[in-house]
Amino acid sequence: MKVTVKVPATTANLGPGFDCLGMALPIYNTITIEETVLPGTGVEINVFADSDIVEQSSLEHIPLDNNSIVYKAVELLYNMIGQSPAELRINIHSNIPVARGLGSSSSVIVGALFAANELLGRPADELALLSIACEIEGHPDNITPAIVGGLVISSQEDDGSVVYRKLDWPEEWAVTVCIPDFELSTDIARSVLPAEVPMADAVFNAKRLAMFVQAVHTKDSELMKLALQDKLHQPYRMKLVPGLNSIIDNLKHFDNVLGCVLSGAGSSILIISEKNNIEKIRSVVKDSWADQNIKCEIRTLSIENHGAQIITNED
Ligand code: HSE
Numbered sequence: 229m230k231v232t233v234k235v236p237a238t239t240a241n242l243g244p245g246f247d248c249l250g251m252a253l254p255i256y257n258t259i260t261i262e263e264t265v266l267p268g269t270g271v272e273i274n275v276f277a278d279s280d281i282v283e284q285s286s287l288e289h290i291p292l293d294n295n296s297i298v299y300k301a302v303e304l305l306y307n308m309i310g311q312s313p314a315e316l317r318i319n320i321h322s323n324i325p326v327a328r329g330l331g332s333s334s335s336v337i338v339g340a341l342f343a344a345n346e347l348l349g350r351p352a353d354e355l356a357l358l359s360i361a362c363e364i365e366g367h368p369d370n371i372t373p374a375i376v377g378g379l380v381i382s383s384q385e386d387d388g389s390v391v392y393r394k395l396d397w398p399e400e401w402a403v404t405v406c407i408p409d410f411e412l413s414t415d416i417a418r419s420v421l422p423a424e425v426p427m428a429d430a431v432f433n434a435k436r437l438a439m440f441v442q443a444v445h446t447k448d449s450e451l452m453k454l455a456l457q458d459k460l461h462q463p464y465r466m467k468l469v470p471g472l473n474s475i476i477d478n479l480k481h482f483d484n485v486l487g488c489v490l491s492g493a494g495s496s497i498l499i500i501s502e503k504n505n506i507e508k509i510r511s512v513v514k515d516s517w518a519d520q521n522i523k524c525e526i527r528t529l530s531i532e533n534h535g536a537q538i539i540t541n542e543d
Contacts, residue, residue: 230262231343232540236377236532237324238331239405240369240492242500243456244436250331250369251379251397252532253405257332258539259339260319261302261347271316273298279323281525286326286411297333297364298340304360305344309351313344325525327411329492334370337361342536358390368392370492377535379444397531398447402506404499405491406475406513409523412468417493420464429459449486449502456487456500469494475516485509 237255241247264272273292277284293299298318306313318340324332338361345352352360354375361371362384372382372392382392439455442448466472469490475497479485484502491498499509510526517524 229347230260230540230542231346231538232258232260233339233342233346233536234258234539235335235339235342235374235536236331236534238334238370238373238492239329239403239496239498240331241458241461241490242379242440242498243458243462243487243489244433244440244460245369245381246433246458246460247367247369248383249379249381249437249440250371250373251403252373252377252535253330253403253529254532255324255330255527255529257324257335257339258321259298259336259343260317260321261340261343262317262319263347264315264317267315269315271299271302271313271318273318273320275320275322278321281325281407282322287322290326297337300364301337301340301361302344304363305341305348305352308356308360309348311348316344318343325407325496327413328407328496329412329414329490329494330405330407330496331370331374331492333414334361334365334374337364338371338374338536342538346538346541355390358392359384359388362390363388373535375535377533378531381441395441395444398444400447400502401449401452401486402501402503402528403531404501404506404509404513404526404528406497406499406510406517407525407527408469408471408495408497408517410495412493412495414493417465417468420468421461422464425460432457432459452486452500456489458489461493462490465490465494469497471517471520471522472497474519475513478512478516479509482509482512 236252443451
């Protein structure tokens with residue numbers, strides 16, 4: 229049996245929603261799991277770059293053995309039904325750039341889980357898959373939209389269960405993802421965060437996140453401009469993303485820009501704007517990064533409202 233799953237990229241945090249807000253984007257990895265017939269061959273994992281924005285070199289340091297997140301995802305699912313994975317070939321075709329804050333690790337965890345679940349006759353429902361995936365990833369903000377699509381607010385509770393709700397993204401707002409030519413690992417980007425933050429900063433974010441939800445709900449651009457700010461992670465990560473400060477500064481003069489934030493843990497930058505004047509926004513980012521000798525790929529994207537989908541299931 230052979231199952232292929234398509235999983236979208238995701239952007240997380242969206243300014244004030246550290247570790248809880250995320251949104252699916254129309255860039256996809258596909259993950260195929262095939263039962264192989266040769267006994268004793270174990271689990272074989274292969275990764276292929278399927279697009280120009282995924283460098284083969286960035287795939288080379290991804291673990292492919294039993295320490296990989298893909299193996300762990302499959303193993304946890306098999307263990308849930310009292311089995312261990314064996315004789316499987318897992319092929320990952322990668323279009324989502326690695327270590328750029330676009331949910332490439334979530335997409336492969338989710339893809340492997342969905343494919344293995346299908347092979348096993350669907351022992352896990354959506355909530356069980358969410359819990360297993362978040363256990364591996366450590367936070368739900370990329371995993372949940374990778375599974376359910378759209379813009380989502382989610383939380384993994386103390387008992388491991390995941391609670392989420394989808395929000396409707398206003399069609400009037402454009403999402404521009406600016407992907408630089410340098411990687412930033414989430415581990416490094418999390419290592420610069422403090423264990424505790426000042427009460428005033430926590431209150432700042434609580435206010436912004438409430439504003440975000442209301443701004444999205446009522447399509448209120450002026451409120452969204454206030455909402456797209458953060459004091460929990462971005463100030464600490466600024467130094468890891470050269471040019472981010474000047475891009476934010478240069479975009480302040482644009483009335484149609486609602487906000488410019490880190491995508492997930494970086495290194496990509498996400499710009500939320502109204503749909504006019506996008507070319508000008510793109511050239512500001514390109515020029516600001518060019519001043520730092522950084523090349524980039526910039527894409528203005530629609531929101532992907534579907535999460536992971538099984539695209540083939542062959543006996
Ligand atoms: N919320 C996460 C972070 C997203 O900012 O570290 C990256 O996985």
